[in-house]
Amino acid sequence: MKKIITCMIFGLLSLISCTEYDEIAIWNKSEYIDSRLAALEELCSRMNTNITSLQLIVEALQGNDYVTGVTPVVENGKTIGYTITFIKSGPVTIYHGKDGQQGTAPVIGIKQDGGIYYWTFDGEWLTDDRGDRVMAQGMAGKSAYELAVEKGYRGTLEAWLASLNGSNGNDGKSAYELAVENGYRGTEEEWLESLKGDNGNKGDNGITPKLEIREDGYWYISYDGGQMWTKLDRATGDPGQNGDSMFSDVDNSDPDYLVLTLSENGEQIKLPYYKDKFDLLFVSGTDKVKEMTVYCSAGTTAVVNYELTNPLNVQISIACISHSGYKVTVDKTGKKISVSAPDDPAAISEPESGILVFASDDERTIMRKLVVKQMKYIEYTAHQQLGWNNGAYGPRFGGKNCTFLDEQCTYDKNTKEGKWAYTGTVERVNDGAFLYEDQIISIVLPSGIEIIEGVAFQQSSIETIELPNTLKSIGNTCFGYSKLTRITIPKSVVSLDRAVFSKCAELISADIQANIEELPSNTFEQCSKLQNIKLPESLKRISNNTFINCSLLEEITIPDAVTVIDDKAFSQCSSLKKVILGTQLERIGTNAFNRCSALETILCPDETPATLGKGAFPVADGWTVTNASYRIYVPDEQVETYRQAWPDYWAAPNNFQITKVIYGISSMPTQ
Numbered sequence: 001m002k003k004i005i006t007c008m009i010f011g012l013l014s015l016i017s018c019t020e021y022d023e024i025a026i027w028n029k030s031e032y033i034d035s036r037l038a039a040l041e042e043l044c045s046r047m048n049t050n051i052t053s054l055q056l057i058v059e060a061l062q063g064n065d066y067v068t069g070v071t072p073v074v075e076n077g078k079t080i081g082y083t084i085t086f087i088k089s090g091p092v093t094i095y096h097g098k099d100g101q102q103g104t105a106p107v108i109g110i111k112q113d114g115g116i117y118y119w120t121f122d123g124e125w126l127t128d129d130r131g132d133r134v135m136a137q138g139m140a141g142k143s144a145y146e147l148a149v150e151k152g153y154r155g156t157l158e159a160w161l162a163s164l165n166g167s168n169g170n171d172g173k174s175a176y177e178l179a180v181e182n183g184y185r186g187t188e189e190e191w192l193e194s195l196k197g198d199n200g201n202k203g204d205n206g207i208t209p210k211l212e213i214r215e216d217g218y219w220y221i222s223y224d225g226g227q228m229w230t231k232l233d234r235a236t237g238d239p240g241q242n243g244d245s246m247f248s249d250v251d252n253s254d255p256d257y258l259v260l261t262l263s264e265n266g267e268q269i270k271l272p273y274y275k276d277k278f279d280l281l282f283v284s285g286t287d288k289v290k291e292m293t294v295y296c297s298a299g300t301t302a303v304v305n306y307e308l309t310n311p312l313n314v315q316i317s318i319a320c321i322s323h324s325g326y327k328v329t330v331d332k333t334g335k336k337i338s339v340s341a342p343d344d345p346a347a348i349s350e351p352e353s354g355i356l357v358f359a360s361d362d363e364r365t366i367m368r369k370l371v372v373k374q375m376k377y378i379e380y381t382a383h384q385q386l387g388w389n390n391g392a393y394g395p396r397f398g399g400k401n402c403t404f405l406d407e408q409c410t411y412d413k414n415t416k417e418g419k420w421a422y423t424g425t426v427e428r429v430n431d432g433a434f435l436y437e438d439q440i441i442s443i444v445l446p447s448g449i450e451i452i453e454g455v456a457f458q459q460s461s462i463e464t465i466e467l468p469n470t471l472k473s474i475g476n477t478c479f480g481y482s483k484l485t486r487i488t489i490p491k492s493v494v495s496l497d498r499a500v501f502s503k504c505a506e507l508i509s510a511d512i513q514a515n516i517e518e519l520p521s522n523t524f525e526q527c528s529k530l531q532n533i534k535l536p537e538s539l540k541r542i543s544n545n546t547f548i549n550c551s552l553l554e555e556i557t558i559p560d561a562v563t564v565i566d567d568k569a570f571s572q573c574s575s576l577k578k579v580i581l582g583t584q585l586e587r588i589g590t591n592a593f594n595r596c597s598a599l600e601t602i603l604c605p606d607e608t609p610a611t612l613g614k615g616a617f618p619v620a621d622g623w624t625v626t627n628a629s630y631r632i633y634v635p636d637e638q639v640e641t642y643r644q645a646w647p648d649y650w651a652a653p654n655n656f657q658i659t660k661v662i663y664g665i666s667s668m669p670t671q
Contacts, residue, residue, distance in 0.1 A: 049095065051210070051211070052092075054094070056092045057084070057092060057269060058110060058269075059089065061269070065087055067086060067258050068085050068086060069084070069085040070084055071083045073093060073095070080095055081095035081250075082250050082252070084258065109263070109265060109267075110267075111125075111265065113133075118134060119133075119134045119135075120265075209221055209222065212229065248266070249261040257270040257271060257272055258270070259271075278316055278359065278361060279308070279366065280306055280309075280357065280359040281307050281309075282304055282305070282306050283305040288307060290369070292370055293370075294371065294372045294373070295372075295375035295405065295408055295421070296326065296373075297341060297421075298341050298343060298345040299343040301339065301340040301341075302340075303336050304338075304339065305336055307335065308359070317361075318357065319357075319358050320355055320357050320358070321355065321356040321358070323353075324349075324350065324353035324355075325341070325348045326339050326341055326348070326355065327339075328355055337357065337370070339355065339370065341374070345376070351401065351423060351424060352373050353371075353372045353374075354372070355369070355372055357369065357370060375405070375408060375421055376422055376423070377420065378426065378443070378446055379417070380417075380420070380444070381443075382440045382441055383416065383439045383441065385411035385418055388404045390432070390433055393430075393432040393433065394430065395430060397420075397426045397428065398426070398428050398430050399425045399427035400427060401423070402424040402426055403422060403424055404421065405423065409421050425448045427450055428452070428453060429445065429449065429453060431454050431456065432453075432454075432455050433453075434456060434457045434462065435457075436460065437462075438461045440460055441461065442465065442466075443462065443466070444466040445466060445467055445471070446468060447468045447469065447470050448470055449470060449471055450470055450472045451471075451475070452473070452474045453475045453478075454478060455476070455477050455478065456475065456478050457478060457479045457484070458479065458482065460482045461483050463506070464484070464486055465484065467487075467489060467490055467493075468492075469491070471489075471492050472492060472494055473493065473494070473497075476497035476498050476499060477502055478501075480502040480504070481503050481505075483504075483506045484507050485506050485508055486507070486508060487501065487507065487510050487511070489514045490514070491515055492514075492515070493514035493516065494514070494516060496518075498520040499520070501523060502523070502525045502526065503525060503527070505528050505529065507527045507529060510530065512535055515538050516539065517538055517541065518541040519535070519539065519542050520543050522548070523543075524546060524550055525545055525546070525548050525549065526548065526549045527547075528550065528551050530553050533556060535559050535562075537559050538559075539559045539561060541564045541565075542562060542565045542566060543566045544566040544567045544569060544589065545569065548571045549571070549572040549573070551574045551575055553570075553573050554575050554576060554578070554598075556578075556580070558580060558582045558585070560582040560583045560584055561584060563585060563587070564586060565585070565587070565589060567591060567592065567613060568589070569592045570596060573593075574595065574596065576593070577601065579601070579602045579603070581604045583607075586611065587610055588611070588613060588616040590614050590615060590616065591614070591616070592616045592617075593616060594615045594616075594617070594618060595618070597618070600630050600631070601631060602630060602633070603633050603665070603668070604634045605635065607635055607637075608638075609634075612646055612648075617661075618630070619649065631662075633665045636664035636665060636666050639662065639663065639664045650662050
C-alpha cells in the first residue's frame with residue numbers, strides 16, 4: 001500500500017511539473033507573437049512612410065526642386081534614416097536598410113521608363129485593375145513659355161522673352177499686344193498669370209500605394225488612398241533587422257547630390273543640392289535686393305546695376321516689361337538696365353511706375369521689380385549750396401506726397417548752379433521760405449506750384465525768378481526789400497496781395513500778365529529803378545500808393561478796363577513824362593500824379609471826363625509846379641466839356657497860378 005501511495009505522489013508531481021512547463025512555453029510563444037506583430041506593424045508604418053516619401057522625392061525631381069538639408073533619424077544610438085528638406089516641397093523622411101538582413105515584406109520600388117517613373121512590386125511593374133502601370137509622378141507642369149506656345153504663340157523662347165519688352169521699335173505696343181500679334185490666344189489676365197511661378201501649372205498628382213497587414217496575416221495594398229485593397233502574400237517569417245526597406249543606402253557625401261539607392265534594383269536617385277541655380281539681384285551700394293526704387297527725371301536715363309549668379313553656367317534670357325512711358329534696355333555684357341524717361345514730363349501720367357524684370361533659363365522664370373519714381377528738380381543759382389530746408393523757418397516748399405531726396409540734390413561751385421531733387425508735387429513756396437537768404441541769386445519754380453506765401457523772398461538776395469503757369473496766388477510783401485531785378489507774372493495768377501514788390505530797389509521791369517482786377521496798395525512802392533511796367537487788360541483798379549516814388553519810371557499806359565486810379569497811385573514819380581489813360585476811367589484820386597515834375601503829356605481818350613480828386617495832376621497852386629509845362633489831350637469834340645469838368649486845369653485863379661493844360665488831341669505834337 002505504501003508503495004502505491006508513493007507512486008501516486010510521484011505521478012502527481014510529474015503532472016504538476018508538466019503543466020508548469022506548458023504554461024511557460026505558451027507564455028513565451030505569446031510574447032514572441034506580440035513582439036513579431038509589433039515589429040511587422042512598425043515595418044509596415046515605415047514602408048508606408050518610405051512609399052509616400054519616395055513619391056514626394058520623384059515629384060521634387062519633376063518640379064526641379066533642390067535639397068537644402070539632410071538630417072539623420074537616430075534610434076537607440078543608430079541612424080535608421082534621414083529627413084530631407086527641399087526648397088519648395090515639404091520635408092520627407094526615409095528609412096534605409098543599410099547593414100540589415102532581408103525579411104519577408106513586399107519590396108516596393110520605382111523604375112523609369114520613357115522619362116516617367118512607375119511603381120514596381122517585387123521587381124515587376126505595379127499595375128492597376130486595368131493592367132495599366134501605376135505612375136509614381138504627376139504629369140509635368142508647363143513653363144510660362146510652354147503655356148504661351150499652347151495658347152498659339154509662335155517663336156523661340158528668346159523671341160518670346162524679347163516680346164515682353166514693348167519698347168523695341170514696335171510703336172509702343174504693350175507686351176501682351178505683341179504676344180497676341182505672335183499668335184497668343186487668351187486674355188491679358190491669363191497671359192500675366194502665366195508669367196508667374198517657377199514651373200507653370202503643377203500638373204496631375206501621381207498615385208501613392210499604401211500597405212497594410214491585417215489580422216489574417218496577409219499583406220494588403222491600396223492604390224486609391226485606402227478605398228479599395230488588394231490582397232498580397234502572407235506576412236510570414238521574421239522581419240529583417242533594418243533590412244525590409246526600399247532604400248538600401250543613403251549617400252550624402254557628394255557635395256552636389258544626395259544619392260538614394262533602391263533596394264529592389266540598385267537604381268540610384270540623385271537629388272541636387274540647392275546652389276542657387278541662378279538668381280538676379282539689383283545692386284545698390286553694398287546691398288543686393290529683389291526690388292529697387294529708381295528715380296528718373298524728364299529726358300534723363302537712370303542706370304541700374306544687377307548681379308546675375310549662374311553657378312551652373314546655363315543660358316539665361318533677360319527681358320523687361322514697362323507699361324508706362326519709360327523705355328528700358330538691358331546690357332547683359334555690362335550687367336546694366338537703363339531706364340529712360342521721355343523729354344516731356346507730361347508723358348508720364350503717374351508719379352510711380354513699375355517695371356518687371358524677367359530672367360529665364362527655360363525651366364525656371366524669376367521676376368524682379370523696379371519701382372520708377374518720377375524725379376523732379378527745383379533749379380537755382382547761389383553763391384553756395386543751399387538746403388531745401390530753411391533752418392528755423394522749416395522746409396522751403398510744401399505739397400502733395402512731396403519728398404525731397406538729399407542724395408540726389410546737386411551743386412556746382414564753378415557755375416553756382418544747384419538742384420533740389422524731389423518726388424511728388426510741390427504746390428507752394430512756404431511763408432518765409434527764403435526770408436533773409438543772402439546767398440541765393442535765381443530760382444526756377446516748377447510746374448505745380450500754385451501759391452507763394454507771404455514774405456517768402458522778403459529781404460533776400462534773389463535777383464531773378466521764373467514763375468510757373470500753375471501759379472495762382474502771391475502773398476503779401478513776398479519780394480519786399482529783395483534784390484529782384486525783373487519779374488513776369490503769368491496769366492494763371494488771379495490774386496496779388498499788398499506790397500508784393502514793395503521797396504525792391506533793384507527792380508527794373510515788370511510784366512504783369514496776371515488775370516487780376518486790382519493792383520493792391522503799395523505793390524511797387526519805392527521801386528526806385530523801375531523803368532518798364534506792363535499792366536494786364538483785366539485790370540480795373542490801381543490802388544493807393546501802388547507806384548509811389550518810382551523815380552525812374554518815364555511812361556505808363558493804363559488799360560481801358562481801369563475805372564479807378566486811387567490816391568497817390570503814381571505820386572512822386574519824378575521821371576514820369578507820359579501817361580496814357582484808359583477809355584473807361586470814372587475816378588482819379590487825390591494826388592494820384594502829384595509831384596510828377598517831369599510830366600509832359602497826359603492822353604485822355606475817354607469821351608466822358610472822370611471825377612478828379614484834389615491835386616490829381618500837378619497844378620500851380622503852391623505845390624512844386626508853377627506855370628505847368630505838361631498838356632492834357634482830350635477828344636477835340638469834348639475839349640470844352642473837360643475844361644468845365646476839370647476847372648483846376650484850365651481856369652487861372654491869378655496871374656501867378658496859371659494851369660491851363662487841357663487841349664484837343666489834334667493839337668498833340670507828333671513824334
